[in-house]
Amino acid sequence: NAGVTQTPKFQVLKTGQSMTLQCAQDMNHEYMSWYRQDPGMGLRLIHYSVGAGITDQGEVPNGYNVSRSTTEDFPLRLLSAAPSQTSVYFCASSRGRAPSGTNEKLFFGSGTQLSVL
Amino acid sequence: QKEVEQDPGPLSVPEGAIVSLNCTYSNSAFQYFMWYRQYSRKGPELLMYTYSSGNKEDGRFTAQVDKSSKYISLFIRDSQPSDSATYLCAMRGALYSGAGSYQLTFGKGTKLSVIP
Numbered sequence: 001n002a003g004v005t006q007t008p009k010f011q012v013l014k015t016g017q018s019m020t021l022q023c024a025q026d027m028n029h030e031y032m033s034w035y036r037q038d039p040g041m042g043l044r045l046i047h048y049s050v051g052a053g054i055t056d057q058g059e060v061p062n063g064y065n066v067s068r069s070t071t072e073d074f075p076l077r078l079l080s081a082a083p084s085q086t087s088v089y090f091c092a093s094s095r096g097r098a099p100s101g102t103n104e105k106l107f108f109g110s111g112t113q114l115s116v117l
Numbered sequence: 118q119k120e121v122e123q124d125p126g127p128l129s130v131p132e133g134a135i136v137s138l139n140c141t142y143s144n145s146a147f148q149y150f151m152w153y154r155q156y157s158r159k160g161p162e163l164l165m166y167t168y169s170s171g172n173k174e175d176g177r178f179t180a181q182v183d184k185s186s187k188y189i190s191l192f193i194r195d196s197q198p199s200d201s202a203t204y205l206c207a208m209r210g211a212l213y214s215g216a217g218s219y220q221l222t223f224g225k226g227t228k229l230s231v232i233p
Binding site: 004031033035041043044045048056058059090097098102105106108111 | 123125149151153158159160161162163166167168205209212218219220221223224225226
């Protein structure tokens, strides 16, 4: 199994540009989520989805959009990139409607390093 | 005050030492408690999981939850250089218990180095 696949691995943007970070999982997971990880701030939830057609905001949603048209895919769109969005972005998925322990553990992708100049 | 507090370290110990990592939290609705391990330039991976209060042991790792004190711990016995990583605590409440019940709240992570 490929698990959670994120693309691209690295990206450099100029301020004001838009782009989409791709995330796909092949485990038929209901729950998918996007986190950003910054030094000294830990992992912060941007948006999440509990199934196709259902999305909700996390802790830091401003400047990002998501959609969930299929079970497998959960793209993250940056509408107008800002230097404050420079970060490492992780996509994660789990069985069930919320992540927890062994049977509903969160599987993370390998991350996207994004720099906004 | 953040919901979950975790000392970021860094923590450096000699090989074979016992390591104690801790998190405190303020939300009494939290019931699911996890520890994730993250190696450099990788995504986090689930290491230990505990539901509600109590202890759980898996090999050299022991997770403890004290809900009365809102305090969770991860102990690593006979630490190895391969344990060098960032350890993140994570937790959430029961579904339908209120805002954020579908979300994991993470600590900032503690960076651990085990020196050979």
